[in-house]
Amino acid sequence: MAKEPKKNSFSQGPDELGHFGPFGGRYVSETLMPLLLEVEKAYQAAKLDSEFNFELDNLLKHYAGRPSPLYFAPRMTKHLGGAKIYFKRDELNHTGAHKINHAIGQILLAIRMGKKRIIAETGAGQHGVATATVAARFGLPCRIFMGERDIKRQSPNVFRMKLLGAEVVSVETGSRTLKDAMNAALRDWVAHVEDTFYIIGTVAGPHPYPQMVKDFQSVIGREAKDQILEMEGRLPDSLVACIGGGSNAIGLFAPFLDESNIDLFAVEAAGKGLESGKHAASIARGKPGVLHGNKTYLLQDEDGQIQEAHSISAGLDYPGIGPEHAWLHSTGRVHYVSATDSEALEAFQLCSRLEGIIPALEPAHALAHVIKMAPDLPSDHILIMNLCGRGDKDIFTVADVLGENL
């Protein structure tokens, strides 16, 4: 009876065609289909292979530095005067964000499949850096596609990727951000199906990527669960994470999805405000559509043309969201909320001053929501926020907005 889907479970994953309810799937050109079927088969086999899992765990521990700490933030908690606030410190991973978790997993799969060349897209550059890092570690040539506009606002990460030996391709079509980088990567993949593995940077794209990236990121939630049980003797009351494509959010939420008394909050980038038209809030302001190989909520006009997203954070600047999130939204399991550029900037500065941690602008959005909700919660309410990236890469952007000359 192993095939029987578990009833009333949010943890069963997609069906065999990669659908999460009406979302997900494999909306790709026929050229890619045989390869996707091959990736899926290889991944399902790898998942059950103890040698693969041993190597994955080994690298996560000794190379990425896992487990990442679960940290009680005393001054933030006191300042907000409500819930007890914990940070899951995924910014302390090697390369400074959670992206290394799925980059290690995917490159191990690429090697297992005999692929000789790695490609990836990147927005903020964190996924690009993580991919360039593992490509260097395993000696594979690596090409990273990055929007021209993101290259300008994330220059430290561009240089990092180059130092790591990757070729960074500037994508100058469309909005010149993450969505266009993903188009360019898919086009490269179609032209090099035989030898190339595409390391996708979030829980989006065609099946099996959303599931695969989620599985690799779930280590965040599994650790957090053990850690909070050890520290507090019980599970948390709420979890908060920022959401662009949604990899860090699903990574934290995954092991808690069936704990129905835990409230889950995913924070979209509201940019200059939801009513301004300049935001990246696919759930709040998008509608279902098909892009980049999956069906999900997308920012689009009435003719079905994809619209540009806007966020101060390059990592959230994407007009879509992972298909499992679309499904979790439609079922009501996860609350999708939003924070503006200026709210994120305030949270960015507050965290730096109160906790001595400079967060990335992405988790600063999650913190902005924590700042809104924590004061109204009782002092025995346990809240875990995923601090999924560090802010060194963002200091130029923030300095610019604050009028500081670096």
Next chain:
Amino acid sequence: MTGETSRLQMTFDRLHEEGRAGFIPFLTAGDPDLECSERIIRSLPAAGADIIELGMPFSDPMADGPVIQKSSVRAIEAGMTIGKILDLVERFRIDNKTTPIVLMGYFNPIMAFGVQAFLDRAITVGVDGLIIVDLPPEEDADLCFLAVKAGLNFIRLVTPTTGHDRLSRILENAGGFLYYVAIAGVTGTTSADPGRLKSRIDQIKNQTKLPVAVGFGVSTREQAAQIATFSDAVVVGSALVRLIEENIGAEHIEKSVLDFASELADAVAGARTDEGFSNTGRK
């Protein structure tokens, strides 16, 4: 079209009688602007087009190379929409009842328009087939089943990566003709290798009775003629679209595109005769 022989079927029957391959020009509808695009499209049959393939512009055309990407941007900026493309086909059909029109594009604009509304209107105005790049057989529930039910041909792509078993899966709901993507890559980037192509087309023809058209990577008269000796039709897209790009604003833009279309049509039509294959296509 249900119940009668479809326009596509009649066209391929006629080509078979004539012992030649068909010529299928591809243009993005609305490129460079709505009026100019419509004038060119309506003149294509006279220039020798046997079937017309119209691109429905999408902001994120992931299977297309730079030439068609840019044409999509021009068409969207010119105000082209799914509704306007269907209106264009309706006007085209006023004085042309014989040249099949197939629409090629991506699923999202159709989904935004409304799948059933799109199919109903497409049938009414006289669209003959759909090529939707990002709908493989795995996602047939979205559009293919409904299109077939409505009597619209769902034209499938077969690629260099398609193996024997995969082809069987692709053929399940395929209609009209098969579109063989000659290169593993995006449109208009590299050239197809005719030798390897021929053996692939022969293999495919062993598995199906559907006509096979070849596209992606065909840009010159010579290539088109060569491919026309062993395929049922030849699609040329980027090379024609590039002419639009190069002649934007020029008075002779329509003539440039139509003249090249004529040359390609002649090359395709004469290919088997020139090669001494004049009788091989006949029964």
